[in-house]
Amino acid sequence: MHKLREMMSAHPKTVASRNSDLDSAVEAIASCAQVCTSCADACLAEPMIADLVRCIRLNLDCADVCLATSQVLTRQTAIESALWRDLVNACRTACRVCAEECERHADMHEHCRICAEHCRECVQVCDGLLQTVSA
Amino acid sequence: MHKLREMMSAHPKTVASRNSDLDSAVEAIASCAQVCTSCADACLAEPMIADLVRCIRLNLDCADVCLATSQVLTRQTAIESALWRDLVNACRTACRVCAEECERHADMHEHCRICAEHCRECVQVCDGLLQTVSA
Amino acid sequence: MHKLREMMSAHPKTVASRNSDLDSAVEAIASCAQVCTSCADACLAEPMIADLVRCIRLNLDCADVCLATSQVLTRQTAIESALWRDLVNACRTACRVCAEECERHADMHEHCRICAEHCRECVQVCDGLLQTVSA
Amino acid sequence: MHKLREMMSAHPKTVASRNSDLDSAVEAIASCAQVCTSCADACLAEPMIADLVRCIRLNLDCADVCLATSQVLTRQTAIESALWRDLVNACRTACRVCAEECERHADMHEHCRICAEHCRECVQVCDGLLQTVSA
Numbered sequence: 284m285h286k287l288r289e290m291m292s293a294h295p296k297t298v299a300s301r302n303s304d305l306d307s308a309v310e311a312i313a314s315c316a317q318v319c320t321s322c323a324d325a326c327l328a329e330p331m332i333a334d335l336v337r338c339i340r341l342n343l344d345c346a347d348v349c350l351a352t353s354q355v356l357t358r359q360t361a362i363e364s365a366l367w368r369d370l371v372n373a374c375r376t377a378c379r380v381c382a383e384e385c386e387r388h389a390d391m392h393e394h395c396r397i398c399a400e401h402c403r404e405c406v407q408v409c410d411g412l413l414q415t416v417s418a
Numbered sequence: 419m420h421k422l423r424e425m426m427s428a429h430p431k432t433v434a435s436r437n438s439d440l441d442s443a444v445e446a447i448a449s450c451a452q453v454c455t456s457c458a459d460a461c462l463a464e465p466m467i468a469d470l471v472r473c474i475r476l477n478l479d480c481a482d483v484c485l486a487t488s489q490v491l492t493r494q495t496a497i498e499s500a501l502w503r504d505l506v507n508a509c510r511t512a513c514r515v516c517a518e519e520c521e522r523h524a525d526m527h528e529h530c531r532i533c534a535e536h537c538r539e540c541v542q543v544c545d546g547l548l549q550t551v552s553a
Numbered sequence: 554m555h556k557l558r559e560m561m562s563a564h565p566k567t568v569a570s571r572n573s574d575l576d577s578a579v580e581a582i583a584s585c586a587q588v589c590t591s592c593a594d595a596c597l598a599e600p601m602i603a604d605l606v607r608c609i610r611l612n613l614d615c616a617d618v619c620l621a622t623s624q625v626l627t628r629q630t631a632i633e634s635a636l637w638r639d640l641v642n643a644c645r646t647a648c649r650v651c652a653e654e655c656e657r658h659a660d661m662h663e664h665c666r667i668c669a670e671h672c673r674e675c676v677q678v679c680d681g682l683l684q685t686v687s688a
Numbered sequence: 689m690h691k692l693r694e695m696m697s698a699h700p701k702t703v704a705s706r707n708s709d710l711d712s713a714v715e716a717i718a719s720c721a722q723v724c725t726s727c728a729d730a731c732l733a734e735p736m737i738a739d740l741v742r743c744i745r746l747n748l749d750c751a752d753v754c755l756a757t758s759q760v761l762t763r764q765t766a767i768e769s770a771l772w773r774d775l776v777n778a779c780r781t782a783c784r785v786c787a788e789e790c791e792r793h794a795d796m797h798e799h800c801r802i803c804a805e806h807c808r809e810c811v812q813v814c815d816g817l818l819q820t821v822s823a
Contacts, residue, residue, distance in 0.1 A: 336495060336496060337495075337496040340493055340495050340496045341496070341498065341501075343489075343493070344489075344490045344493065344498070344501060347485075347486040347489045347490055348486050348490065348501075348505060350482075350486065351482040351483050351485065351486035354478075354479075354482045355479045355482055355483065358475055358478070358479065360471060360472075360475050361471060361472040361475045361476070363476065363479070363515050365511050365515060366476075366479060366483075366508070366511045366512050366515055369504075369507055369508040369510075369511040370483060370508040370511075370512070372504055372507075372508065373501070373504040373505040373507065373508040375504075376500050376501045376504040376505075377501050377505070380498050380500060380501055
């Protein structure tokens with residue numbers, strides 16, 4: 284994922300001072316999408332799948348929202364702050380509700396424990412981004 | 419797209435009274451994603467592409483956000499209203515800023531005119547959904 | 554979805570004679586993505602979910618592949634026939650394996666019956682597209 | 689991205705011996721999607737954008753196909769080898785044609801140089817995966 288860092292600083296309109304935070308934020312959000320896709324799939328293979336229905340659904344939602352958010356945040360040309368803020372806010376909510384659900388299964392399932400941990404980190408990443416925009 | 423309607427009413431936990439509005443909303447949002455993908459591509463083929471850079475960027479963003487939103491809204495199992503609301507809000511913003519930009523090129527480019535029109539409809543669809551949730 | 558048709562014919566480099574088939578193909582593939590997303594979600598809400606694990610997984614795969622395919626096929630600028638062919642081929646396979654699995658549950662679950670039907674149609678759509686490319 | 693590795697080995701049906709290669713392959717493909725999204729956006733901000741139209745288009749395609757491929761390969765439940773193979777094949781083609789185009793601009797644009805390099809790596813990753821399946 285170092286490539287993304289290189290890419291974002293090779294952008295003709297990059298804002299260097301801002302980038303180092305932004306690119307690690309984008310990496311965290313894109314990584315969260317993958318972790319959630321993986322958790323949904325691991326839940327699907329559990330014998331006690333019936334207890335994990337809400338977890339799978341929120342994993343899928345969180346993956347979709349994190350993916351879209353990471354795509355939008357990757358773009359540095361003609362940034363639109365209103366969309367940026369509202370999308371990061373939705374991403375924060377997706378990660379929060381997914382974390383809360385995964386935490387309920389963290390003792391039983393290692394994949395839910397890891398996923399919850401990563402979603403919590405992503406909530407903080409989104410908080411950091413939201414402070415940048417409102418500042 | 420009638421298939422989606424059939425699908426959503428074949429869902430074991432469907433709420434019939436609510437569905438007819440919801441499925442046409444999901445169709446409108448998914449269709450907006452396609453229209454925006456198509457507008458970005460049409461802009462890319464215009465000789466005056468330099469004037470359309472911001473338009474392409476917002477088209478791509480709007481497509482990403484509408485796609486994620488249509489996926490999340492399609493799911494009827496274990497609906498999470500906080501995510502629902504924040505995501506529809508972000509979708510509304512994506513459609514609004516894209517519509518505003520496309521409107522600036524509507525006289526020159528038929529694809530921008532159609533895209534602006536569809537994004538405006540999608541803003542109204544999102545408004546309708548947001549009223550349902552807050553009611 | 555008529556908007557997509559309008560959009561694709563408003564493209565500066567559109568090939569009119571080819572378009573009417575192409576846009577309905579894109580619509581069918583994009584619609585299949587939504588139907589599969591919806592079937593995965595409906596399966597998730599079934600009491601007999603344990604019997605539907607493979608179905609959910611293939612629904613999710615088929616949705617991902619159909620979405621990517623519909624995006625790539627929507628673009629008319631600088632078409633690359635090798636990618637076009639290999640991607641439609643992968644889409645055809647995704648729809649075929651998903652149809653085969655859904656058919657096994659079609660008697661029990663109306664959503665699987667509809668989804669299988671739509672995936673089968675999409676296999677034919679892909680066959681039609683592949684004949685165009687190789688011709 | 690180490691989280692994905694942890695996740696894939698926490699999967700109830702993980703095949704440990706196979707995983708270490710698979711998870712780095714998935715990471716490379718997902719990372720390629722982000723690099724291509726970033727290259728499309730950097731091209732969009734270049735003054736000589738008219739020369740980069742084909743590059744942007746193939747970047748967008750490659751991002752879409754790599755994303756879908758990384759999602760499907762992340763899933764370890766009920767793997768379907770025919771889809772796996774055809775999708776990796778399409779991903780390989782997307783990366784190859786994108787690399788070829790980016791290489792034409794590598795002297796002028798650092799982002800194209802990095803993107804070409806990463807797409808080439810991804811072609812090799814796909815070759816490795818295809819050998820695993822056919823073996």
